[in-house]
Amino acid sequence: MELADRYGIPHSQLMGAGDGRWTALDRAKALAYTAFVRQVCDGCGTRPQEWDEQAGGDRFAYIAATHRCPGCELIAAEQEQVPDGADGRGVRIGLTPRTE
Structure with a gap:
């Protein structure tokens, strides 16, 4: 997910299964990843x-x-x-x- 996020592409496309369009699953994964990353402390x-x-x-x-x-x-x-x-x-x- 980190690479997909960095390049702004759907996870399915990164994995070689998608055609570049964002599916509902791609959006759910992106939102979950964003929530996960926001929980990380900047300090430690x-x-x-x-x-x-x-x-x-x-x-x-x-x-x-x-x-x-x-x-x-x-x-x-x-x-x-x-x-x-x-x-x-x-x-x-x-x-x-x-x-x-």
């Missing part, structure tokens, strides 16, 4: 159900792991350069490949 990538033991989840299914990303480190350093008190609303730091 898990869903609430994964932690809820009453919903079959396991509070101890994950362990914390440290990961250092040089790109995120550079973004954080640049973010520190935005002056305090300046109107920083809407300021977003991103990475652009160097062209040389």
Whole structure:
């Protein structure tokens, strides 16, 4: 479903069975996938159900792991350069490949 969503095509077409038209099943799958994706936490990538033991989840299914990303480190350093008190609303730091 992730690929079908990314390319905006029906799941049946991705699987080689469809002719490109959206069937009722394709629409239902797309809506279910969208609902599933919206439940994922932006910070850690898990869903609430994964932690809820009453919903079959396991509070101890994950362990914390440290990961250092040089790109995120550079973004954080640049973010520190935005002056305090300046109107920083809407300021977003991103990475652009160097062209040389």
